[in-house]
Amino acid sequence: MGKAVSLLEKISGPGAVPLSTLIQRGEIAAGRVHADFDDFLTQRIRVLAQMRRALDGGEGEAWRQFYAAVMDLRGSAATAGRKTVNAVCASLETVLTERVRDVRGLQAISSHVDALVLLSSGNTQGAEAEVLIAELEQAVSCLPVRPDGA
Amino acid sequence: MAVVTKADFSRLSIIVIDDSPYMRRLLLEMLSSFGVGRVATAGGAAEAFAEMRRDPPDLIICDWEMYPEDGLSILRRLRQQSGARPSHIPFIMLTGHNGNEDVTTALGEGADSYIVKPFASETLMNHLLKVIVADRGHLAEASETWALE
Numbered sequence: 001m002g003k004a005v006s007l008l009e010k011i012s013g014p015g016a017v018p019l020s021t022l023i024q025r026g027e028i029a030a031g032r033v034h035a036d037f038d039d040f041l042t043q044r045i046r047v048l049a050q051m052r053r054a055l056d057g058g059e060g061e062a063w064r065q066f067y068a069a070v071m072d073l074r075g076s077a078a079t080a081g082r083k084t085v086n087a088v089c090a091s092l093e094t095v096l097t098e099r100v101r102d103v104r105g106l107q108a109i110s111s112h113v114d115a116l117v118l119l120s121s122g123n124t125q126g127a128e129a130e131v132l133i134a135e136l137e138q139a140v141s142c143l144p145v146r147p148d149g150a
Numbered sequence: 151m152a153v154v155t156k157a158d159f160s161r162l163s164i165i166v167i168d169d170s171p172y173m174r175r176l177l178l179e180m181l182s183s184f185g186v187g188r189v190a191t192a193g194g195a196a197e198a199f200a201e202m203r204r205d206p207p208d209l210i211i212c213d214w215e216m217y218p219e220d221g222l223s224i225l226r227r228l229r230q231q232s233g234a235r236p237s238h239i240p241f242i243m244l245t246g247h248n249g250n251e252d253v254t255t256a257l258g259e260g261a262d263s264y265i266v267k268p269f270a271s272e273t274l275m276n277h278l279l280k281v282i283v284a285d286r287g288h289l290a291e292a293s294e295t296w297a298l299e
Contacts, residue, residue, distance in 0.1 A: 006285060006286075007162070007208055007209070007240070007281075007282040007285040007287075008152060008154075008282055008283055008285065010161045010162055010208065010282075011154070011157045011158055011159055011161070011162060011282060012157075012158065013158035013160060013161060014158070015158040015160060015185075016156035016157055016158040017156060017157065017158065017185065018155065018156050019154065019155060019156065019157060019275060019279075022157065022159075022183070022184045022185065022275060023271045023272045023275050024271075025183040025184065025271075026180045026183050026184055026271030026272075026274060026275065027270070027271040028183065029179040029180050029182070029183035029271075030176060030179070030180055030270075030271055032179060033172075033175055033176045033179050034176075037172070040171070040172045064217060065217060068169070068215065068216070068217035071215045071246060072169065072170040072172075072173075072215075074246060075170065075173065075213075075215070075246040075267045075268075076170055076172040076173060078246065078267050078268040079172075079173065079176060079267050079268040079269065080172075080268075081268065
């Protein structure tokens, strides 16, 4: 067995490129991926809508899966620079983690999924989107907090 | 501490573990654009461990919030491999949460760095270099045994 090579040695090859160049290439690559975010959003909302239906009378498993999907979309939206989608997901996360899971909570969840549909359609942007998010947050703030907080 | 101003990542192998297809694609494209020689992706723990047994990576980038097994659990399983290479592979945790408690937890469990989403190309590069410069895994006994299931 030969001498183990450190990772620092591994990246010190003759073809080394200035970091600024590599960072710029990374930005371009990220831009290409973010340009396709709308397709991803449409697909994820379809999945979320199906998962939302499973929450009616569903057990903890359905809620955990729904929560994971929301977190996925929130992180992806934040990374893609889609602030409004990220804000709706953040509000939805509050419902899922802190608020009651009765019919009122389910209604709030549906409203958030509907809001995501509106945002993905492109018909709700700018000030309209801000109003929509504020209304969602207001609705969430009126929901009772779950006693167990679980 | 070494100051790196240039890099050639063509000999580097990285695995990205994330249940989000979007994030997997984003990291794959960004790391490839950096010139990383081999970028493997996995959508969950089982797929990741199978891939890592088949071809152990130099570095791991793993999302925290995954279901059913999260990134913290994956990190713990890796770090429990006392004396084996998996216990030394640099591990970068990726998360949507930036609370101090979360950072402390991840680092306390053996993560080498911690990236909060959203992140820019420069952030990803900085974290890669941070763990590469700090890596001492090559000094450890390099058993390639993967006992993990």
